[in-house]
Amino acid sequence: MTAILPLHPLRYRTVFISDTHLGFRGARADYLLEFLESMECETLYLVGDIIDIWEMRRRGLRWSESHNAVIQNILARARRGTRVVYIPGNHDEMMRDYAGMTIEGVEICMRATHQCADGRRLLVLHGDEFDTVVQCSRLVAMLGNRMYAWLIRANHWVNRVRQALNRPYWSLAAHLKHRVKNAMQYIANYEDALVHEAREAGVDGLVCGHIHHAELSERDGLLYCNDGDWVESCTALAESQSGELSLVDWIALRETLGVTAEAGKAERRKAA
DSSP: OOSOOOSSOEEEEEEEEOOOOBTSTTOOHHHHHHHHHHEEEEEEEEOSOSBOHHHHHHHOOOOOHHHHHHHHHHHHHHHHTOEEEEOOOSTTGGGGGGTTOEETTEEEOSOEEEEOTTSOEEEEOOOGGGOHHHHHOHHHHHHHHHHHHHHHHHHHHHHHHHHHTTOOOOOHHHHHHHHOHHHHHHHHHHHHHHHHHHHHHTOSEEEEOSSSOOEEEEETTEEEEEOOOTTTTOEEEEEOTTSOEEEEEHHHHHHHHHHHHHHHHHHHHHHO
């Protein structure tokens, strides 16, 4: 059980998470577990790169208790009646062999169409098929993955220092990504390609992951939603009971919930 638990669960109609990269040392499974234990939803979409098979093949199995707890939480939801839809990404692409099957209550598919409570239809897919680097050169993609892993390891030590100074979590990789012009152009090109695919599919918008860049915006009359990741930003996309979509920034929200929990304890002590 985690320390950050609100007095009342966060309640959503639908939650979309992706790029958790379980099995990778840089995965923030601890934060993800906090989020999962703090919320309830009717449908949970796992939008790819949930398990980082690439990294485990390269560096061996790195499977901590928190990573296992995340999987057990998801499977327990499926057993209790939550609809869980798993859309494998490129880092867990071997799971694409099981598309069309339901395993332990989890539906596995290549892509899905989600209908919001307000009637809007959203195409849900991981998005790596629209990444020119991944599609054109697997070797370049693997080298890029190694550089990214190095950044995340550096980020670990940066945040150890920040924690000692009582400073909040900060992502070095995300900071550099926003500073580099070519990286921003790559993101823009990726978003354009996904919006075009949504238009071709005749839907109102899309939900994707893959590039570790959370975004919720309207582009050319279509809704573009990227639910982010659980390595850098620790974000999810959530739908309310009325169909409103919002990005959940868990790093920011957990601070609020932590303060609320402390305030609740103080009130109970006063009452006693």
